[in-house]
Amino acid sequence: MSEAIEFLPPRPAVLSRRTAIIADLTDLLPAECVIHEARELVPFETDAFISYRRLPLAVVLPKTTAQVAAVMKYCHRYGVPVVPRGAGTSLSGGAIPQEDAIVLGLSKMSRILEVDYANRTATVQAGVTNLNISEAVGVDGFFYAPDPSSQLACTIGGNIGMNSGGAHCLKYGVTTNNLLGVKMVLVDGTVVDLGGKHLDSAGYDLLGLVCGSEGQLGIVTEATVRLIAKPEGARPVLFGFETSEEAGACVTDIIGSGVIPVAIEFMDKPAIEICEAFAHAGYPLDVGALLIVEVEGSEAEMEATLASVVEIARRHGVKTVRESQSAAEAALIWKGRKSAFGATGRIADYICMDGTVPLGKLSYVLKKTSEITDSFGLRVANVFHAGDGNMHPLILFNANDPEDAAKAEAAGNEILKLCVDAGGCLTGEHGVGIEKRDLMRHQYSDADLAQQMAVRSAFDEGWILNPSKVFPLDGRPAA
Amino acid sequence: MTLIPHTETDAAYVIRNAAAQGTRLSLCGGNSRVGFGNPVEGAEAMSSRGLSGIVDYEPAEMVMTARAGTPVAEIEAALAANRQMMAFEPMDHRGIMGTSGEPTIGGVFAANVSGPRRFVAGAARDSLLGIRFVNGQGQVIRAGGRVMKNVTGLDLVKLLAGSHGTLGFLTEVTFRVLPVPQSIETIVISGLDDAAAARAMASALSLPVEVSGAAHLPQTVKGRFVGGALPEGEATVLRLEGLAASVAVRAEKLAAVMKAFGPVSRLGQDKSVTLWREIRDVHPYADGTQKPLWRVSVAPSIGHQLVAALRLEAGVDAFYDWQGGLIWMRMEADPEAELLRRYIKALGGGHATLMRASEQVRAVTPAFEPQPDAVAALSARVKQKLDPAGIFSPGKMAGAL
Numbered sequence: 001m002s003e004a005i006e007f008l009p010p011r012p013a014v015l016s017r018r019t020a021i022i023a024d025l026t027d028l029l030p031a032e033c034v035i036h037e038a039r040e041l042v043p044f045e046t047d048a049f050i051s052y053r054r055l056p057l058a059v060v061l062p063k064t065t066a067q068v069a070a071v072m073k074y075c076h077r078y079g080v081p082v083v084p085r086g087a088g089t090s091l092s093g094g095a096i097p098q099e100d101a102i103v104l105g106l107s108k109m110s111r112i113l114e115v116d117y118a119n120r121t122a123t124v125q126a127g128v129t130n131l132n133i134s135e136a137v138g139v140d141g142f143f144y145a146p147d148p149s150s151q152l153a154c155t156i157g158g159n160i161g162m163n164s165g166g167a168h169c170l171k172y173g174v175t176t177n178n179l180l181g182v183k184m185v186l187v188d189g190t191v192v193d194l195g196g197k198h199l200d201s202a203g204y205d206l207l208g209l210v211c212g213s214e215g216q217l218g219i220v221t222e223a224t225v226r227l228i229a230k231p232e233g234a235r236p237v238l239f240g241f242e243t244s245e246e247a248g249a250c251v252t253d254i255i256g257s258g259v260i261p262v263a264i265e266f267m268d269k270p271a272i273e274i275c276e277a278f279a280h281a282g283y284p285l286d287v288g289a290l291l292i293v294e295v296e297g298s299e300a301e302m303e304a305t306l307a308s309v310v311e312i313a314r315r316h317g318v319k320t321v322r323e324s325q326s327a328a329e330a331a332l333i334w335k336g337r338k339s340a341f342g343a344t345g346r347i348a349d350y351i352c353m354d355g356t357v358p359l360g361k362l363s364y365v366l367k368k369t370s371e372i373t374d375s376f377g378l379r380v381a382n383v384f385h386a387g388d389g390n391m392h393p394l395i396l397f398n399a400n401d402p403e404d405a406a407k408a409e410a411a412g413n414e415i416l417k418l419c420v421d422a423g424g425c426l427t428g429e430h431g432v433g434i435e436k437r438d439l440m441r442h443q444y445s446d447a448d449l450a451q452q453m454a455v456r457s458a459f460d461e462g463w464i465l466n467p468s469k470v471f472p473l474d475g476r477p478a479a
Numbered sequence: 480m481t482l483i484p485h486t487e488t489d490a491a492y493v494i495r496n497a498a499a500q501g502t503r504l505s506l507c508g509g510n511s512r513v514g515f516g517n518p519v520e521g522a523e524a525m526s527s528r529g530l531s532g533i534v535d536y537e538p539a540e541m542v543m544t545a546r547a548g549t550p551v552a553e554i555e556a557a558l559a560a561n562r563q564m565m566a567f568e569p570m571d572h573r574g575i576m577g578t579s580g581e582p583t584i585g586g587v588f589a590a591n592v593s594g595p596r597r598f599v600a601g602a603a604r605d606s607l608l609g610i611r612f613v614n615g616q617g618q619v620i621r622a623g624g625r626v627m628k629n630v631t632g633l634d635l636v637k638l639l640a641g642s643h644g645t646l647g648f649l650t651e652v653t654f655r656v657l658p659v660p661q662s663i664e665t666i667v668i669s670g671l672d673d674a675a676a677a678r679a680m681a682s683a684l685s686l687p688v689e690v691s692g693a694a695h696l697p698q699t700v701k702g703r704f705v706g707g708a709l710p711e712g713e714a715t716v717l718r719l720e721g722l723a724a725s726v727a728v729r730a731e732k733l734a735a736v737m738k739a740f741g742p743v744s745r746l747g748q749d750k751s752v753t754l755w756r757e758i759r760d761v762h763p764y765a766d767g768t769q770k771p772l773w774r775v776s777v778a779p780s781i782g783h784q785l786v787a788a789l790r791l792e793a794g795v796d797a798f799y800d801w802q803g804g805l806i807w808m809r810m811e812a813d814p815e816a817e818l819l820r821r822y823i824k825a826l827g828g829g830h831a832t833l834m835r836a837s838e839q840v841r842a843v844t845p846a847f848e849p850q851p852d853a854v855a856a857l858s859a860r861v862k863q864k865l866d867p868a869g870i871f872s873p874g875k876m877a878g879a880l
Contacts, residue, residue, distance in 0.1 A: 118780040163630040197778035202830035202848035208637025212630040256539030258658030301725035356626040428628035452633040458860035
């Protein structure tokens with residue numbers, strides 16, 4: 001197992017008080033809300049970034065905001081690090097604990113508190129899963145728009161932490177564009193409400209700052225999110241192209257033409273082969289790249305939009321066009337794409353990158369990406385949200401071979417630097433976590449980072465919230 | 480005298496000196512919103528209008544980068560040439576504020592200025608992808624980028640948007656743009672009172688027809704729109720945009736459902752364009768007076784209840800945008816700040832911003848909704864981290880901000 005990424009050294013003062021801390025937490029919370037037996041801590045030692053793991057000091061699973069506040073007040077007083085956790089699906093290590101930390105899990109706070117159709121909002125506890133919201137309001141013709149691939153498992157609290165996106169955010173935006181308010185416990189246990197069912201802030205946009213802050217500004221316990229009326233219908237079309245370059249140019253032209261599809265997904269040849277072998281979605285195997293373009297609306301609208309999209313694809317020499325004629329065909333087109341990560345996981349271990357690049361640079365970055373992985377002797381499959389330039393190269397490797405794992409990590413770093421140099425950023429929707437922490441200086445100047453860290457300190461002077469994440473370990477402000 | 484730096488380096492130099500000497504600076508763009516926010520004593524004006532021009536515009540990528548002092552008119556012209564627009568419809572405040580001057584793109588984002596499409600397409604802050612600014616120590620800071628999805632570090636972009644020049648001096652902004660819809664139609668439902676209008680709008684927004692504007696114009700203001708061309712009675716107006724064929728189909732569907740609420744008519748493309756621009760710019764209250772004007776944001780279903788409650792105790796004229804959640808409210812005499820803010824709290828929360836009033840009224844009325852203590856304290860700590868010397872318009876937004 002590779003261990004290139006460092007964690008902060010555990011605070012000896014905390015480790016030495018382990019027994020007392022556990023006893024105190026047990027006083028603060030019901031017995032079933034505190035976990036401290038080594039065997040029971042194992043499920044919390046990592047998240048979906050599985051190359052790194054650390055056993056926490058203890059895990060607490062509070063049931064109410066008041067209990068969260070009590071835990072924070074205690075940890076703040078004694079300087080105990082706290083790592084918030086939703087479902088533990090982070091791909092960047094955002095929920096990986098450390099030896100001196102309490103994992104604060106929100107899984108017991110999983111109730112939908114209110115659905116308000118007149119104002120098109122849902123107010124939910126932070127541990128509610130993303131999909132639960134859409135399922136709860138679906139029968140009444142509404143949905144919650146951000147749809148990360150892990151939406152079956154991931155929680156709204158985690159989505160807020162990472163400002164999660166998904167395939168459909170080309171049209172509807174990411175979490176921050178769909179979040180109206182939060183109830184949040186500050187580091188010292190104070191409870192604040194930011195936003196609500198109304199729009200915009202009376203003062204500074206602290207809600208906007210909190211979204212995507214990776215659990216470093218406070219613990220969100222409730223959220224009010226925007227609901228949207230479900231479109232009448234949605235229809236994907238599948239395009240096969242000879243080369244990735246043609247597919248990339250087609251994406252740019254679709255967006256530039258004034259048509260905004262609800263999703264544009266891209267798969268390169270390796271991804272097509274992996275997904276087809278697994279899902280039997282009927283993907284063409286004689287093409288170099290594939291696009292899935294989804295439009296939505298009334299029949300008339302879908303007809304008109306699809307016609308213009310198909311015409312653009314033809315101008316780019318599209319080789320295969322498959323329009324879905326039924327719900328079953330539509331589902332089949334999506335089936336391969338949606339199983340991409342699972343299918344890849346069956347043939348090899350992989351790490352999933354998350355850089356975002358300007359649309360005009362897609363083809364260039366794809367080409368360079370395969371050059372980079374080739375130079376490390378690794379395979380790469382690309383399957384990603386092309387409409388917004390959010391790339392997800394999957395670097396395949398063998399986790400049992402430390403040398404291979406180190407190579408994969410190094411190749412990943414090169415690819416992310418490439419994204420930044422092309423005018424993009426390190427992460428579009430997975431977050432920095434520990435994975436990209438040490439690359440932050442490639443994107444930001446020292447002054448940029450110092451300013452972000454200063455603002456972070458305004459919320460958490462002692463840096464006890466998720467302390468090993470996001471910002472490089474050296475050059476942090478003195479606590 | 481106004482300081483007008485012509486380079487970012489000059490701006491940083493001026494600010495560094497001001498911080499060292501404790502000179503207060505009142506940051507602005509074209510001054511079209513002068514008179515907004517709490518008055519700040521003894522501050523020297525510093526404008527971004529010397530930093531002007533579009534830096535980069537890729538229509539195919541739907542992204543523009545411009546220096547903060549670029550006139551909004553120049554941006555809109557460049558976008559229009561490519562049939563694109565700012566989806567958040569920034570309003571022009573000159574009418575209601577009685578100001579002149581050229582609105583700048585930096586000012587739009589500093590004040591998070593959004594129009595009728597905001598409740599479905601997001602505010603200015605949602606379109607803002609990246610910024611460059613000078614903080615209170617005279618350091619040039621870059622935040623965000625030029626891509627739509629970006630969760631790399633803390634989102635200082637959103638923090639600066641809507642901070643009204645109290646956290647930093649914007650020098651450059653990068654924002655997302657969208658295609659201009661091919662076709663626009665407005666469905667008008669006539670004769671509804673405020674409560675019935677709220678129900679009609681909520682019903683319209685629950686249909687899969689993608690309403691992109693929902694306003695209610697009571698009798699007192701209705702005649703001021705589209706040269707008096709709206710039909711008899713109060714007007715509840717719903718906007719549809721998109722491909723012509725699609726708008727036609729959706730308009731049929733929407734009209735069929737809205738018939739249950741009252742007589743339905745259509746406005747057509749040209750009048751629709753005028754109507755929504757006038758709603759955006761709060762045309763009825765661009766009246767050349769100093770009568771207190773409030774901009775109130777509450778949950779859409781609450782708007783009409785708030786106005787009804789206030790009417791029992793004060794002289795109020797009002798109309799509604801954002802499905803009823805944005806209320807433009809003109810007080811006939813006293814601003815009634817305490818009464819208004821008490822009712823907002825009682826009805827479930829929101830905020831009222833005093834957009835316009837006489838100098839005497841402004842001197843004693845907090846322009847922004849006072850925040851709960853914990854949030855105010857947190858905001859003050861944030862301000863301290865960006866502007867440690869407290870030189871950027873201290874007090875403009877609240878006591879410490």
